[in-house]
Amino acid sequence: MKSTLVISLFLFGIICKAQELARRPLLGIQMEQITEDVKRIMELSSLKGVLIKGVISNTTATQAGFKKGDVLLKINGKEVNTTTETMKLISTYKGGDEFTYEIIRDKKIIQGKSVFKALPFEEYTDIDMQYTATETVNGIQRIILSKPKNKVKVPAIVFIGGIGCYSLDTPLDTNKSETKLLNTLTRAGYVCIRAEKPGVGDNMNCKPCNEISFNEELNGYVNVIKAIKKYDYVDSNQIYIIGHSMGGVMAPLIAKQSNIKGIIAYGTIGSNFIEYLAKTRRTIGEAYKWNPDETDAYIKEYCECAFYYFVEKMTTSEAAAKKETCKDYLSIFDYRSRKYNNELYELNIPGAWKSFAGKALLMWGESDYISSKEDHQIITQTINTYHPGNAEFVTVKATEHGMKDAITFQQAQTAPGSYNPVVAAQILQWLAQS
Amino acid sequence: MKNKNYLHSVIFLVLIIFCNTQAQIITFNKLCTDFIKGYNELDIPATDLDYKVNFSGIKSKDELHKQETFFLNYSKQLSKLDIRKLGVEEKLRYHQINYEVNINLERILLEKKWNLDGRKTPDNGLYQLSNYKDWYAYYIKHFTSVNITPEEVFEMGESEVKKIQTEIKKIQTSLGYIDEDSFFKYLQSDTFYLSDKEQILNAYAQIDQTVRKNLYKLFPQIDIPQIGVMEWPDATASTPPGMYLDKANNPYGKDIFQYNFYRQKHNTRAMEWLYMHEAIPGHHLQFVMRNTNSDSSILRNNFFYFGNAEGWACYVEDYGKEMGLYQNNYSYLGKWQWDLVRSARLVMEVGIHYYGWSREKAMQYWKDNIKGQDEIADREITRITNWAGQALCYKAGALTMKKIVKQKLKQGNSIIEAHQFLLLHSDFPLEVLLNWA
Numbered sequence: 001m002k003s004t005l006v007i008s009l010f011l012f013g014i015i016c017k018a019q020e021l022a023r024r025p026l027l028g029i030q031m032e033q034i035t036e037d038v039k040r041i042m043e044l045s046s047l048k049g050v051l052i053k054g055v056i057s058n059t060t061a062t063q064a065g066f067k068k069g070d071v072l073l074k075i076n077g078k079e080v081n082t083t084t085e086t087m088k089l090i091s092t093y094k095g096g097d098e099f100t101y102e103i104i105r106d107k108k109i110i111q112g113k114s115v116f117k118a119l120p121f122e123e124y125t126d127i128d129m130q131y132t133a134t135e136t137v138n139g140i141q142r143i144i145l146s147k148p149k150n151k152v153k154v155p156a157i158v159f160i161g162g163i164g165c166y167s168l169d170t171p172l173d174t175n176k177s178e179t180k181l182l183n184t185l186t187r188a189g190y191v192c193i194r195a196e197k198p199g200v201g202d203n204m205n206c207k208p209c210n211e212i213s214f215n216e217e218l219n220g221y222v223n224v225i226k227a228i229k230k231y232d233y234v235d236s237n238q239i240y241i242i243g244h245s246m247g248g249v250m251a252p253l254i255a256k257q258s259n260i261k262g263i264i265a266y267g268t269i270g271s272n273f274i275e276y277l278a279k280t281r282r283t284i285g286e287a288y289k290w291n292p293d294e295t296d297a298y299i300k301e302y303c304e305c306a307f308y309y310f311v312e313k314m315t316t317s318e319a320a321a322k323k324e325t326c327k328d329y330l331s332i333f334d335y336r337s338r339k340y341n342n343e344l345y346e347l348n349i350p351g352a353w354k355s356f357a358g359k360a361l362l363m364w365g366e367s368d369y370i371s372s373k374e375d376h377q378i379i380t381q382t383i384n385t386y387h388p389g390n391a392e393f394v395t396v397k398a399t400e401h402g403m404k405d406a407i408t409f410q411q412a413q414t415a416p417g418s419y420n421p422v423v424a425a426q427i428l429q430w431l432a433q434s
Numbered sequence: 435m436k437n438k439n440y441l442h443s444v445i446f447l448v449l450i451i452f453c454n455t456q457a458q459i460i461t462f463n464k465l466c467t468d469f470i471k472g473y474n475e476l477d478i479p480a481t482d483l484d485y486k487v488n489f490s491g492i493k494s495k496d497e498l499h500k501q502e503t504f505f506l507n508y509s510k511q512l513s514k515l516d517i518r519k520l521g522v523e524e525k526l527r528y529h530q531i532n533y534e535v536n537i538n539l540e541r542i543l544l545e546k547k548w549n550l551d552g553r554k555t556p557d558n559g560l561y562q563l564s565n566y567k568d569w570y571a572y573y574i575k576h577f578t579s580v581n582i583t584p585e586e587v588f589e590m591g592e593s594e595v596k597k598i599q600t601e602i603k604k605i606q607t608s609l610g611y612i613d614e615d616s617f618f619k620y621l622q623s624d625t626f627y628l629s630d631k632e633q634i635l636n637a638y639a640q641i642d643q644t645v646r647k648n649l650y651k652l653f654p655q656i657d658i659p660q661i662g663v664m665e666w667p668d669a670t671a672s673t674p675p676g677m678y679l680d681k682a683n684n685p686y687g688k689d690i691f692q693y694n695f696y697r698q699k700h701n702t703r704a705m706e707w708l709y710m711h712e713a714i715p716g717h718h719l720q721f722v723m724r725n726t727n728s729d730s731s732i733l734r735n736n737f738f739y740f741g742n743a744e745g746w747a748c749y750v751e752d753y754g755k756e757m758g759l760y761q762n763n764y765s766y767l768g769k770w771q772w773d774l775v776r777s778a779r780l781v782m783e784v785g786i787h788y789y790g791w792s793r794e795k796a797m798q799y800w801k802d803n804i805k806g807q808d809e810i811a812d813r814e815i816t817r818i819t820n821w822a823g824q825a826l827c828y829k830a831g832a833l834t835m836k837k838i839v840k841q842k843l844k845q846g847n848s849i850i851e852a853h854q855f856l857l858l859h860s861d862f863p864l865e866v867l868l869n870w871a
Contacts, residue, residue: 032685037631037664041686053685069685289809398557405486405557407793410812414672417820418486420557 021133021140022094024202025116026172028059029066031083042071049073049104050086056172064101064114073109074102095119122146122171122179127186131202136223138198138216139205143224144169145193146186147233155238155261155431156228157185158193160221160254162245165209165335167201168194177403177419178244184424190431191234195224210336214343218250225258237261240431243268245371245401249344252352262359262434264427267368267401270353270375270382273345277306283369287409305329310345353382359434360391363426365399367406369413392430396422462515462524466732469508469531476501478538481576485822489555492545502542505535526859527731529866533579534737540572560822561790570787573823578741578830579863584788587826591780594829595803598774605767618806626764627699631665634693634700638663641709644758652756653715654854658722659689661713666692672813675701675772676708678717678747689718703768706759707751715757715853716747723857734861740824741864745831746856748776752832771807775814778803779825783818793819834864838871 030053032038039047049071055061066072072080076099080086093099095118102111122129128147133140148154159182161168170176174183182192196202198220199209206212229236240262243251248268255263269276281302285295305326308319316334320327333341353360360383362376376393383391398420400406405417478501479491493501508531517528547565548554556562560569570584582590611617628634646658664686666673679690691713693700710716720743727734751769754760760769782799785791791799793815800811818825835856842852859867 032667035665035667037667038686041662041664041688041690051685069687289812407558408812411816414670414813415816415820417557418484418490 021131021142021202021204022096023118023121025090025093025095025097026056026059026119027086027090028056028061028117029072030054030056031072031086033082034071042069043107044071044104048079048081050080050083052103058117060114060117063117064112066103067105069105071104072101073104074100076100090116119169120171122174124183127183132227133202133204134224134227136198136220138207138212138220139203141198141206141220141224142169142196142202143193143228144196145191145228145231146182147191148186148189151189151191151233153233153235154189154191155240156191156193156234157182157240157242158195158221158225158228159242160195160244160247160250161197162247163336165197165200168196169201175418177423180419180421181242181403181424181427184421185427188424188428190240193224193228195221213337213339214341214347217340218253221250221254222257225254225260240264242266242427244403245269249347249349249352252356255356255358256352260356260358262361262431263356264361264363264430265376265379266363266403266423267365267371268362268375268379269371270350270362270377270379272349273347274303274306274310276349276372276375278303279372279374280370283372283409287369287413289410301325302329309333310341313342350378350382353379354386356383356390357387358390361427361430361434362391362393363396363423364393365396365401365403365406365420365423367399367409367412368401369409370401394426394430396420396426399423462520462528463732465508465511465515466527466531470732470736472504473534476504483821483824485560485573485820486555489548489553492548492553495546495549498542498546498549501538502546505538505542509535509539523729523731526862526866526870527733529870530733530737530862533863533866537572537575540575544569544572558786558793559790559819560787566787570784570822573787574826574830576740577823577827578745578834579739579865580741580830580834580868581865582830584784587780587830588784588788590829590833591777591784594777595774595781598770598777599803601770602767602774605763605770609763614805621703621767621806626702628702629699631695634695634705635663637702637705638691638693638709641706641759642714645710645714648756648758649715649719650850652753652849652853653719654723654850654857656719656723656726658714658719661718662686662688662690664690664692665695669694669696671696671809675704676712678712678721680718680721689721691718701768703764704772705768706754706765707769707772710751710754710757710759711747715750715753717743720746720857720860723854724860727858729858737861737863739861739863740827741831741834742860742862742867743831744827745833745835745864746860748828748832749835774804775807775810776825776828779814779818780829782815783822783825786815786819787822831864834868838864838867841868841871 032051032053034044034047034049034051038044038051052066052068052070052072054068055066072086074080075089078089080089093116095116097116098113099116100111100113102109121131126149128149130145130147132143132145134143159168159178161178168178170179178194182194186192197209198206198212198217225239228234229239237259238261239259241251241254241260242264243249245267246269248265251263251265254260271279278299281299282295285298290298301323304323305319308314308322308326309316309330316327316330319330362380364371364373364376373395380391380393398405398407399422400412400416402416403419403423405420406412482488512528512532512535515528517525520528551564560566560573563569574582574584574587606614606617628637666677673694673696675694677692679692681687681689684690691709693708712718724735754769760766778800782791782796785799786796796815797811800815838856839849839852842855843849855871
């Protein structure tokens with residue numbers, strides 16, 4: 001009787017742990033905005049709703065009976081008129097939740113009821129995938145681990161992504177650079193951890209990603225690393241960070257609060273933020289094939305706008321009132337919160353690396369026009385000044401910011417290829433030596 | 435009595451021949467059914483445009499062995515069939531299966547070697563492979579469905595480029611431009627771009643009306659459903675000039691022609707050839723005709739041949755004048771300007787994948803031969819580097835179509851009958867139509 005109770009409690013514990021973060025729904029439709037063209041051709045009465053371009057099998061959409069050519073008008077009584085609006089609304093539900101919908105099919109409105117199907121998990125025959133979560137300053141954050149099969153305790157690599165509010169949990173697209181890179185490292189014997197950004201994916205009780213600050217996001221990652229150190233298969237003395245883009249800015253700051261053996265920073269920023277912006281506008285000009293005069297004018301105007309936004313603390317609209325072009329130039333910053341951008345501006349980015357006593361690998365793709373080669377060299381020089389011999393700088397041939405094949409800046413901008421496996425090969429080579 | 439016996443013998447003989455022929459057709463139909471069933475069970479990945487994606491999908495040694503056994507078995511079965519007893523359409527289908535068997539065996543051989551060599555995918559073109567010549571020959575065949583060597587493609591490209599440059603020069607001269615630079619600078623001006631969508635729709639409606647009025651002169655009379663014209667949603671710098679989407683493959687509920695409206699402008703010089711290519715008498719007519727085909731073969735529409743589909747759309751662009759289009763020098767120039775891009779692709783593609791040209795060398799070739807289209811040079815070179823073989827299907831396909839039409843005319847068919855034949859056989863490899871029709 002006693003043993004049954006113990007087993008039951010144990011199982012209950014496991015179940016509770018597994019259920020601490022419910023899976024988000026997989027709607028399973030490809031969407032297109034209802035434009036005037038679509039309205040005219042499909043003879044719709046208004047621009048309301050989103051057009052279903054395609055339906056993925058075995059998803060909520062197939063379960064609900066959605067078809068290509070339907071116009072999705074409402075979910076649970078709420079109107080959806082753009083892809084972003086639809087995705088945002090869907091993200092407020094969980095797999096298993098019931099919902100009502102309203103669609104237009106053959107010019108008639110149809111109403112119905114269905115249940116959200118949960119997003120599947122990534123699965124591989126040669127890798128153990130584990131989906132856990134931890135309580136952080138931001139709420140409950142998802143941790144996705146890819147673990148070598150049959151290994152007891154191994155070094156860990158934590159991947160911190162760039163500035164955008166995107167999820168690293170994409171089981172339907174395993175060709176993403178991040179996934180391919182981490183799977184290669186896992187197959188080479190490392191447990192890899194994808195730390196989800198607060199407010200995206202399955203995360204719970206978090207503010208939306210575009211409302212949190214730089215430091216809140218950073219502290220969330222510190223909490224994640226603290227949590228994974230407790231996992232019995234993680235060698236807590238051998239934790240590395242791969243900081244991609246803005247993740248590379250966060251990496252040394254995370255290391256200040258955690259015991260990190262090494263940092264790999266790919267396509268990152270190594271000078272202070274305004275300096276970085278000015279520097280990379282020139283490579284952006286090159287990628288877009290502007291002539292030198294156009295690029296010079298762009299940089300001059302961009303710096304003026306950045307001054308209004310970061311120094312004068314104006315909003316995008318206020319800056320646009322001063323200079324019209326600021327509206328376009330600054331709109332990218334509105335993807336993150338004012339507080340996030342203020343904190344980023346206040347940082348001494350190269351200075352953050354001074355106190356990092358571990359090993360560092362700085363990587364720059366030769367077709368990366370979003371970050372600069374010089375920034376990676378600045379970081380390398382900073383580390384080696386304070387900790388001689390600890391940093392190494394490498395370039396990755398014919399590779400762009402997203403770790404994909406591209407021979408030139410122009411190709412990186414117009415049509416990058418697929419993930420370049422050389423990135424993982426260079427990291428593994430460095431890990432073997434460090 | 436003797437006569438009666440003789441008559442019985444003749445009837446008996448005819449019956450035997452008829453039954454034997456019927457038996458051959460039944461055997462062949464069963465072979466087709468089994469072939470399709472077995473082919474689908476092999477789960478061979480569909481060819482992607484990007485060769486790197488194709489390499490990543492190459493199956494294991496065991497799977498390839500299974501495929502090889504399947505195709506070798508059909509190779510043997512086909513060789514035992516007496517094709518003289520098959521009907522005209524069955525004969526063509528026989529050659530189509532034969533074509534599929536051979537091209538698949540060629541692929542399997544290459545893929546087996548690639549597995550043995552350590553599954554290394556080249557970054558910038560097939561030239562980096564040790565057996566690049568064999569791989570590229572396979573890619574050419576796959577995308578053109580024509581038996582043509584890289585050397586022939588290169589030569590064909592160079593000769594077409596020269597021919598088209600002469601045509602463009604003629605137009606330049608007739609328009610009174612002596613200086614080439616000022617001519618091409620003028621062509622970039624806003625005069626040649628529409629930014630009002632209403633105007634674009636009206637212009638396409640006018641083109642559609644003109645083509646439909648003249649279509650019967652060269653193409654079979656058939657009821658062609660109206661096509662919806664719309665802007666290509668979310669077009670980028672890499673978006674091609676236009677695209678055709680048949681009803682079954684789009685969400686809009688009708689056949690659609692999408693035009694590039696990137697940066698809210700549309701090139702007026704491209705409108706006539708583009709409509710002919712994507713809509714009528716190009717892809718739209720081809721699609722409508724294909725669905726009128728009474729051929730009940732199980733093979734029908736099971737295979738897709740780029741050379742046939744794109745070759746036809748490219749081929750019909752030459753008939754603009756007969757369709758009442760290309761009435762002014764600029765729309766005719768637009769046709770040649772795009773034809774020049776397509777022809778230069780042949781040279782640059784073979785250059786990159788077969789002769790090991792660097793990107794810089796390809797770019798130099800572009801600059802030396804294509805004036806006034808620098809903004810798409812980078813996109814085009816990336817395309818031909820990543821999509822080995824695909825860019826050849828337009829010109830190689832169109833030139834093969836010309837040969838087939840010539841053959842059909844020689845056989846006593848009218849031009850309309852020749853076109854009808856091609857339209858009804860748009861799901862065949864061109865090689866089969868060229869050699870066996």
